[in-house]
Structures are given as structure tokens and as C-alpha cells.
Amino acid sequence: MADQAKVLSTDALEAFRGSLITFITKARRSLDDSIDQVRQTRMWLQNDQRIYCEGEIRRRTKTLEQAEDELKTAQYGGKSEAAMVVYRGKIRKAKQDVEEIQNKLQLVKRWSQVYDNRAEPMIKKMESLRQVLEGDMPKALNYLTQVRDTLEEYLHMPVPDQGSTPSS
Numbered sequence: 509m510a511d512q513a514k515v516l517s518t519d520a521l522e523a524f525r526g527s528l529i530t531f532i533t534k535a536r537r538s539l540d541d542s543i544d545q546v547r548q549t550r551m552w553l554q555n556d557q558r559i560y561c562e563g564e565i566r567r568r569t570k571t572l573e574q575a576e577d578e579l580k581t582a583q584y585g586g587k588s589e590a591a592m593v594v595y596r597g598k599i600r601k602a603k604q605d606v607e608e609i610q611n612k613l614q615l616v617k618r619w620s621q622v623y624d625n626r627a628e629p630m631i632k633k634m635e636s637l638r639q640v641l642e643g644d645m646p647k648a649l650n651y652l653t654q655v656r657d658t659l660e661e662y663l664h665m666p667v668p669d670q671g672s673t674p675s676s
Contacts, residue, residue, distance in 0.1 A: 518656045518663070525652045532645045539638055546627050554620045561613035568609055572602035 579595040587595075 516663075518659050521652060521656045521659070525649060525656070528645070528649060528652070532641055532649075535637075536641055539634055539641065543631065543634055546631060550623055550627070553616060553623055557616045558613070558620070561609055561616055564609045565606065565613065568602065568606045572599065572606055575599045575602045 575595065575598040579592070579599060582591055582595050
């Protein structure tokens, strides 16, 4: 009986095929989500953060100018030295705030320049995975279907009579 296989069921193949379909579906979704996140991060960095920082620079610069005007008004108004210390403290704080947001804008600009160089290799790897999911995996599913069908046919073949000799 060396030329016969003992195939009792194709259920395991069908279960594996179902699991593979589930994997492909989830992997595609995850891949799409990841690529979308990379693109959204790029837009956030290059647009949202830059616009936010530029607006904050304008707002904080205006606050600094107001603090400087308050100090000048206080100086002309003959305010006490204690009051002047408070106004100078406001100016110092406003200058720090302006410097902080200017530094943040410089970081945003720097990251905007290098983001694509850093993200592109990862995107290429994700795209090659997409090619596997969209090209190779459907072929694998078809192959599994063919194997299952072939085994099903084999299962339904009549068993040859063991006592008879093959006819010439």
C-alpha cells in the first residue's frame, strides 16, 4: 500500500485557509493604518506644528511688547523700584517664552526636513509587505484551494481492490 496516501479529511487545510484569509485582512488594515499614520504625522509636523509655532511667536512677541510698554509707562509714571522689578520680571518671562517657541519652531523645521528621509525606508518596507499581501497571498490561497480540491477528489476515488492485479 505504499502508493496510497491516508487522507481522511481536508478540514485542517480549510481551517488554515480561513486563518490565512483573516491574517491577510488584518495585515492589510494594519498596514493601511500605519501608512496613514506616517502621512498624518508628516502633515501635522509640516503644517499644523509650523502654523501653531508661528502663531505662538506672534502672540508671545505681542505679550513681550506689552510688557515692555508697561515698563516704559511705569518708568515715566514714577513707579517704585519694587514695581519696576515686577515689570522687568514680566519682560524676562516673556522673552523666555518667545525664545522657547522660536527654538520649538526651529526643531519643527529641522524635523520637517529630515522626516521624509527617516520615514521613507520604513514606507518602502511597508509597501513591499503590501505587495506580498496583494500579490503572493492570493496565489497562496488559490494554491491551497487547488490542493484541497485535489485531496477531496482523491478522497472520493474508489479504493482499488487489493486482491486484483493491474490489467495490462
